Amino acid sequence: MSDVLVLDAVSKAFGALRVTDGVSLAVPRGQALGIIGPNGAGKSTLFNLITGNLMPDSGRVVLLDQDVTRLPAMTRVRMGVGRSFQIPQPFEGLTVFENLLTAAAFGRGLPEGQVAEDCAAILDRIGLLARANQLAGSLTLLDRKRLELGRAMATRPELLLLDEIAGGLTEAECRTLSDTIRALHGQGVTIIWIEHVLHALISVVERLLVLDFGRVIAQGSPDAVMASKEVREIYLGIEA
Amino acid sequence: MQAYVTTRTRASTIAGIAAIGLVALAVAAPAFVSRIVIQDLFFILTMLMLAQLWNLIAGYGGMVSVGQQAFVGIGAYAMFGGVLLWGWDPVPAIILGGLAALALSVPMAFFAFRLQGAYFAIGTWVVAEVTRLLVAQWRALGGGTGTSLPRQVTADIWGVDWVADLFGVREAAARDILAYWLALALCILTIAAIYWLLRSRTGLALASVRDNDEAARSVGVDPRRVKWLVFLAAGFATGLVGALVYMQTARISPDAAFSVTTWTAYVIFIVVIGGIGRLEGPVLGVLVFWGLQTAFASYGSWYLFALGIIAIVVMLFAPRGLWGLLADRTGLALFPVQRRLILPDKKA
Numbered sequence: 117m118s119d120v121l122v123l124d125a126v127s128k129a130f131g132a133l134r135v136t137d138g139v140s141l142a143v144p145r146g147q148a149l150g151i152i153g154p155n156g157a158g159k160s161t162l163f164n165l166i167t168g169n170l171m172p173d174s175g176r177v178v179l180l181d182q183d184v185t186r187l188p189a190m191t192r193v194r195m196g197v198g199r200s201f202q203i204p205q206p207f208e209g210l211t212v213f214e215n216l217l218t219a220a221a222f223g224r225g226l227p228e229g230q231v232a233e234d235c236a237a238i239l240d241r242i243g244l245l246a247r248a249n250q251l252a253g254s255l256t257l258l259d260r261k262r263l264e265l266g267r268a269m270a271t272r273p274e275l276l277l278l279d280e281i282a283g284g285l286t287e288a289e290c291r292t293l294s295d296t297i298r299a300l301h302g303q304g305v306t307i308i309w310i311e312h313v314l315h316a317l318i319s320v321v322e323r324l325l326v327l328d329f330g331r332v333i334a335q336g337s338p339d340a341v342m343a344s345k346e347v348r349e350i351y352l353g354i355e356a
Numbered sequence: 357m358q359a360y361v362t363t364r365t366r367a368s369t370i371a372g373i374a375a376i377g378l379v380a381l382a383v384a385a386p387a388f389v390s391r392i393v394i395q396d397l398f399f400i401l402t403m404l405m406l407a408q409l410w411n412l413i414a415g416y417g418g419m420v421s422v423g424q425q426a427f428v429g430i431g432a433y434a435m436f437g438g439v440l441l442w443g444w445d446p447v448p449a450i451i452l453g454g455l456a457a458l459a460l461s462v463p464m465a466f467f468a469f470r471l472q473g474a475y476f477a478i479g480t481w482v483v484a485e486v487t488r489l490l491v492a493q494w495r496a497l498g499g500g501t502g503t504s505l506p507r508q509v510t511a512d513i514w515g516v517d518w519v520a521d522l523f524g525v526r527e528a529a530a531r532d533i534l535a536y537w538l539a540l541a542l543c544i545l546t547i548a549a550i551y552w553l554l555r556s557r558t559g560l561a562l563a564s565v566r567d568n569d570e571a572a573r574s575v576g577v578d579p580r581r582v583k584w585l586v587f588l589a590a591g592f593a594t595g596l597v598g599a600l601v602y603m604q605t606a607r608i609s610p611d612a613a614f615s616v617t618t619w620t621a622y623v624i625f626i627v628v629i630g631g632i633g634r635l636e637g638p639v640l641g642v643l644v645f646w647g648l649q650t651a652f653a654s655y656g657s658w659y660l661f662a663l664g665i666i667a668i669v670v671m672l673f674a675p676r677g678l679w680g681l682l683a684d685r686t687g688l689a690l691f692p693v694q695r696r697l698i699l700p701d702k703k704a
Contacts, residue, residue, distance in 0.1 A: 167574060193576035201574075207567040209633070210560070213361075213697045218560040222576035228361070228557055228695070236359040236697055248697040271575055 126175030137330035148307040153327035198273030204260035208253030216270040223271025282313040371690035401539040407626040407638035409590040415633035418566035423480030427457040429614035431595030432602035450599040457595020488614035502609025535604035554693040631677025635691035
């Protein structure tokens with residue numbers, strides 16, 4: 117009951133390549149889980165399996181005690197899964213505000229009028245209020261990343277999946293974003309965050325999971341995981 | 357925070373008032389303009405409707421169909437069928453045309469939605485051609501050579517007598533006026549319905565699916581549902597237009613009713629010239645198209661050649677059309693759909 121997400125031996129292959137290889141995982145309500153791993157380890161694929169953008173070849177995905185393995189992405193959003201994309205995918209022909217409005221209205225199944233205030237509040241929080249009426253296609257990279265986060269927040273998710281949201285940002289920008297994510301976590305939102313910017317990730321998450329070749333090779337508290345020799349070799353390269 | 361959301365602009369308020377005046381003028385037009393002008397206005401209104409409907413599915417929905425002539429043709433033929441085979445009056449038979457087009461749009465969507473981009477376009481064209489070939493086998497409606505509505509039918513159309521008495525004109529002119537009024541009503545209804553749709557929640561869904569299908573699904577939008585909805589609605593309305601056009605001409609043939617040039621190429625020209633993805637675009641585009649046709653129609657194939665060159669030039673130098681050019685310079689929007697967040701205290 118207390119697990120928001122349970123993966124049970126989930127596997128996915130693209131041709132002969134097993135991108136997700138028997139991953140089992142349980143995420144308790146309110147936890148912030150970080151996922152790290154080298155490029156091509158299958159992190160984004162794992163996200164797509166959780167959100168329903170991809171269907172697994174075998175295994176089960178259980179969300180809020182309900183088996184969602186065969187349910188499409190849009191149904192899972194309405195159940196409370198919000199996500200950001202690694203490469204920002206804004207609705208470019210819509211304004212920043214309309215991007216959030218779409219997510220809030222459809223993600224929560226409410227009329228526009230009931231979610232407009234909330235969208236404005238989210239824009240204020242992520243620092244995009246001044247650009248609310250600007251077309252999303254005209255945003256800079258940082259603002260696109262902010263919009264990704266804001267749009268995912270607008271669906272008011274119980275489980276928020278963040279895919280390399282801090283990548284390519286400056287130190288200060290990264291800190292602002294981490295603060296926002298920490299605040300969300302403080303409100304009880306369960307978070308799974310894929311990130312290469314380790315210090316940002318570790319400043320928020322309480323549990324870390326390492327993926328390599330589609331398999332979970334280590335998990336535990338961030339300190340313990342980062343201290344393990346295996347992880348240092350595989351993920352950070354062999355160090356002296 | 358006392359924020360509120362609006363789509364209204366000053367230009368849209370003025371445009372709204374001007375539109376009411378324009379509609380009143382258009383309704384009264386048969387009292388003071390000649391039959392030729394009424395026929396021109398009928399042509400403009402019907403092409404405007406087709407352009408708005410194509411703009412809805414292609415410009416807003418991202419579905420570039422080259423098969424809209426299928427709906428015009430089947431709508432027209434169903435209307436003829438209703439009149440010649442079952443003895444309906446042509447005016448209610450127009451509804452039959454819409455329903456036939458709706459029925460055809462289901463299998464067309466079923467096949468074409470499996471295809472993407474250029475393949476979608478070709479798929480719709482193929483379905484349209486197959487429909488034309490099938491209809492050309494329909495002997496009762498003249499087969500490949502087509503047929504006409506008999507005089508006793510056209511003389512007895514609902515309302516024609518009344519219009520003839522009202523303006524003191526002959527039956528043929530009264531039929532033109534009746535068709536013009538129907539086109540005017542249908543055109544207002546079409547534009548109002550599209551405008552309403554775009555301002556509704558579905559409008560946001562449509563735009564999000566056009567911009568990014570995967571991201572749309574990830575915020576809870578069902579792309580298939582919105583695509584089906586607009587494709588079927590556009591099919592139905594295109595069928596109504598087809599039936600209305602052929603009620604006015606009273607003569608039909610498969611090659612004319614299913615003409616890809618007239619019902620799709622010209623329509624795409626109007627939308628591209630005027631500005632795709634905005635309601636104002638087709639309005640401007642149809643006027644340009646009508647002007648060109650009136651000025652150059654006597655030059656035969658050179659006219660088509662000129663249309664092609666103009667379309668290419670506009671696509672290269674004003675990819676968002678003439679209205680796009682104007683709107684980018686002035687920020688003008690007569691039918692605004694953008695939801696703008698207004699904050700009273702700008703935190704100056």
